[in-house]
Amino acid sequence: xxxxxxxxxxxxxxxxxxxxxxxxxxxxxxxxxxxxxxxxxxxxxxxxxxxxxxxxxxxxxxxxxxxxxxxxxxxxxxxxxxxxxxxxxxxxxxxxxxxxxxxxxxxxxxxxxxxxx
Numbered sequence: 001x002x003x004x005x006x007x008x009x010x011x012x013x014x015x016x017x018x019x020x021x022x023x024x025x026x027x028x029x030x031x032x033x034x035x036x037x038x039x040x041x042x043x044x045x046x047x048x049x050x051x052x053x054x055x056x057x058x059x060x061x062x063x064x065x066x067x068x069x070x071x072x073x074x075x076x077x078x079x080x081x082x083x084x085x086x087x088x089x090x091x092x093x094x095x096x097x098x099x100x101x102x103x104x105x106x107x108x109x110x111x112x113x114x115x116x117x
Contacts, residue, residue, distance in 0.1 A: 004029070008024045008035060018075060019106070020106050034047050048100075055093065056091050056092060057094070059092040061089050062088040065084065068082050076105070087113075088102070
C-alpha cells in the first residue's frame with residue numbers, strides 16, 4: 001500500500017543569514033493540516049501535538065557531506081562549490097509508527113556538530 005506524502009520546506013535564518021535548509025515529508029492522509037499549523041506556529045513539535053501526536057523521537061540519523069546544488073547554494077547564500085553538511089532524520093512515534101522524514105542542509109563553515117555517545 002502506497003501513501004502520498006506532504007512536503008514541508010523551511011529556510012531557517014539566524015541574524016538574517018541563512019543557517020539551514022530543511023525539507024520534511026509526512027504521511028498526507030494523517031497530517032493534511034500540518035502545513036497550515038506549522039506555518040501558524042513555526043514549530044513542528046507544536047503542529048504534531050495539535051494533530052494528536054503525543055510523543056515522537058529521532059529513530060535514525062545519517063550525517064554526510066557533499067557539494068551543494070545550485071538551488072541550495074542560492075537559498076543558503078553560498079559560493080558555488082560550497083560544502084554542505086547533510087543530516088537525514090527519521091522520526092517515529094512512541095508506538096514505533098513513522099511520522100516524519102527530514103533532510104537538513106547546513107553550510108559546513110557555519111556549524112559544528114557534537115555527538116555524545
